Amino acid sequence: MAQELAHAGISWRLKLVIALALLLASTPVLMTYTMLMLSSFSKEIVTDPLLRDFEPTLENWVIFLTGQLTYAAAGLRYNVVELVASTAIVALGVALVATVSSMLAAYSLSRMDFKGRRVTLAGLILLHAFPGVAMIIGVYIIYIALGNLTGLQGSVAYTMLYVILARAALEVPMATWLFKGFFDKIPWEIEWSALVDGASRITVWRKILVPMIKPGIAAVLIFTFLAGWEEFVYLWVFLKPRGVDSLPTFIDEVVASAEYYQLTIVAAAGTFYLLPTIIFFIVTQRLLLEAYSGGLKG
């Protein structure tokens, strides 16, 4: 409403000026993304905005997807499936864990009154504001200690699970706030009658509330998936020493030894890595924007 009223006084000329100004400001961003994608199809890295250095080839993609790392094509290869699978499993795991645990927690914070609720809420905000990635040393020590304690040390499953849980934990505060917002919007009367009839909280939550916040679940799932997908530090710290490579650690390694390797192949890897993000972006644009602002309004 406010927006329409505000618009009422704006000439189309001013709108055009604003749109163009924004376009100009966005140019570097648009440009760099475009050039990265073009580089992956080019013999030389494309860094010229006029694309004069674009020489089309598919070679980069072939080399990247076949996992060739040494000059001997017959030789040692990295496992592209492993790169993609590990990145995807972490992202999916983060999405699942963060969404489910937040959805549960948010309900109780929205509907139940209990001792410590205030502290919990305050804590969530604090944690949301304070990126846990700063505590990576502690998280790593716990990882080793826990692995030794349980005898799970060394199994890839343990490392994967730990990374997923640790990374998901970072998303919990934000996702909980998001869900709390969704639950708060649902009129209390809807579940009241069911509760009076003697149904348990859990049943009500599962049968009545969860179906009502389906768009919210979708939004949080996507949101947390993207958060897990873009992760670099956790994969570098935990998975790499365990011998599990992922897309970001691969990119990091090859760019760091650019002395021997062709950057156009990294461009192919980068473009590949970027694709899911872009796709989700285009498909779910509105949902994403809303989810984001919902979570931040707190």
Added chain:
Amino acid sequence: MAGATQNRTLLIAGAVVVVLIILIAGYFLFAGGGEQPAEAPAQEEQPAAGQQQEQATGGQEGVAPQLPQLTGDVRTDIVNIARYLEANGVTEVKFRVHGAGDPNSIHRVYGIVEAAARLNKILEEEGLQLRIVIEDKKFSAKADEPAEVFLQSFPQRQEADIIAVSYRWISTFAEEGYILDLTPYVEAYKNTELADYYESLMNAVTYKGRVYALPQDTEARPLYILKPVMACLGYDAWEIAQKVDAGEYTWYDIFRIAKEAVDQGCSEWGVIHRKGTAHPDLVQFYYAFGGEFTGEDPEKLYLYVDALYKWLSVEYALARNGLTPENMLEWDWYKQIHPTIVSAKTAFDIGGIWYWTEWQTKDYYLDPQTGERRPLTAEEVYEKFAYSLFPAGEPGKSPVTLSQPFAFMISANAGKLNPDYEKLKDAYHMIAFLLVVKANDPDLNAIHSIVSSHLPIREKSAQLMNDQEFIQKLASGNLDFILDPEARDAFAELSVKTANPINIEFLSKVSYMLNYTNVPPLHWAYQPLAEFFKEAVDFVLKGQMTPEEATQYVLDQIRADPELAQAIEIVGEIPQGWTFP
């Protein structure tokens, strides 16, 4: 009612867990497994003596053979170990290997793979059941990657059993007890397999009197002299090279010639050198000016201030006179450094011997005739470059070179993937050692030297590199002496490309440099110090600091860290009245 809901609660919670498990299980199916049975965790610094006692008594009880001692003969040893392991019910021994480096250095992984194949062949011939399996072979682009990963994964017992990394990691790993002390094994083999290893390289892998690794390859860092530029100036490049090697020409002369070249328009730059991991390369200046890192006290690292100052003065003068780019340390290898060298846009280049073949495999050269980027041919490289030792810093000093051998190191927990580890680990360690010994077989070491343009680590390999029949085999790609088919294909592909008489001649010609070589010290303080050197070089090249300031910067950096200050003995001071050029 309440019970029912609680059941449902459990169901939901269970479902979450199940989904997670499925996800992870899916990963294994995908990645082809890799999960190891969780061994008894930690307690890695278990007193080894206790273990041996246990084994000794265990051996007496049954008919099982006792843990054999190494004899120095590979066949005897592997057979003895195999009998011992088989008696303990082991028929398969698994290892992980992790190597890294330039894309031609596949020997750092395939060497071990082929060694396993060779040991297995012996076992097969002797009718034994035991087989050695390299179950995880990993090759990284970044040379330090296996070491960094090893450091972080050792405490979790997830490290590779055998890694091929720069020798300089030995001190850190040895101090922490992360790698195996090979001294007793080396003792057994010193008169047989290890007899012809170069002594300087065996010294390089010795730390505080104990041997912790076996060298894998090495290099030298020559001064490349561009023949076309010298011709333009009316000089004979090889004559300059000879004078440098004889110590007649010092950096004063190189500077003079480089300046002439730039002033007369014969080349764009005077001296190009390496960047990034610059410290091992550029520290040659320090040695060329008579610097040393060792002294009376073996616990300390020595820093000669005058050598450091003179080194930085040369860099400063080079950059101020426009002979070396100010941002040399940020130059791009692919777009700037190599194209500048191969297009003869510099008079000199301080590089590595591996450049020789790198120029033939990567398209650094912009052909002025066709306008196309392509690699040089071997003939073109031969025509373009003369080479010498790294020149002496000033009259009265000697020319030098620098080697940073790569080495095979064995984890202190090597073989941990195998059954009954605590009881049988000594046998597993011995097999790991035999793998490394076999990976350095003369033919394998020679083929690695040739395809990756490194210097061999033993005399037998060097001899083989003069053997025409052997070279013919490499050139034709007929590598029937390599047993592992995967390794054979990979090596064949590379050797057909690289086994060129010109290149092999180059390698045997530069081998003399190993007599002049310096190996930077195995002291924990060397790494932080080298980091300061690199920063100081960067500062003087850019003119952000004068040589005095940069020298002072290094000293301040050392003093700023109480531990470094204690470990590094600073000798002498900035010389008065010394100038360059």
Added chain:
Amino acid sequence: MSYSRALTLAFFLGPAMTLVILFFVLPVIVTLYASFTDLRNWNIQRGLTEFVGTYNYEILGYMAFNNPKVKYAVITTIVFVAATLFINVVGGLTLAILTFFLEERVSTGYRLLWLLPRMTPVAVYSLLWYYFFHSSDLGTLNKVLLSLGLISEPIDWKLWHLPVGTWMILVFVNGLVGVSFGMIVFYSAIKSLPWEYIAAARVDGAGNLTLVRRIILPQLRWHLVFVTVWQLLSLLTTYAHIFLLYQWGTIDRLWGQTWSLFVFTTAFLGDQRQGLAAAAATVLVAIGAVLGLITLRIMGFQRLVTRPRGEL
């Protein structure tokens, strides 16, 4: 609280609480503990039993004045946080107001575009700017300026008036990521302004500028403070992008290191001194805790925790 009620609560709150305790609370305690030990090279068994008292803190204090690496890290952190914060808040506000004035469809497009850097995989995003700021004529920025004739030689940006060039790259790269946060908060705040305000202003004949200055900005007072403190906190602790640019040599190694990156590199690269890094991390956590409490105050916490209408 009855048994079944407690069980229900545990069902709802349990998983999230476990995660929070395991990955937020416990690490802080462990980090604090490690900061009093001489943990090195991840030798946990040995390191965590070697107590060195406040040695790590003393060294850190000493280095902050004498060791260029740490000294510059402090300076860089202050400059980086201040400059990026300014850009994020002002940029976010500008974007929010400008997009507010546009048609819904165009506006959505732009806001999405500006959200993209935040959602882009860290490694890919850093890669983009690695090419962009490359020191040779390979770099896009150099290429553009060269072809426009503004410079005659490619500039090595990280060294440009060192440390200004490095700081510029840091601020630019992180600013682009952070700007979307302010944009989204401000945009939704503006959108939810009571329409009566705007209607009244329009009836009074207020122009666009007046509308912004008199109506919109005053209403955003609290949001401004909130975004500022929040961003301050996350800028203090962010390092993923900086780490990659540092690894790849896009920024100066000495001047491009912020405090949080110093913590990370000391623990996981080079020195491998986890005890020292833990001490540096503890300092960060302490500052973060104070800022976090301020955030809570600002957000008018009381308002958020009104008793739920959910009890029978």
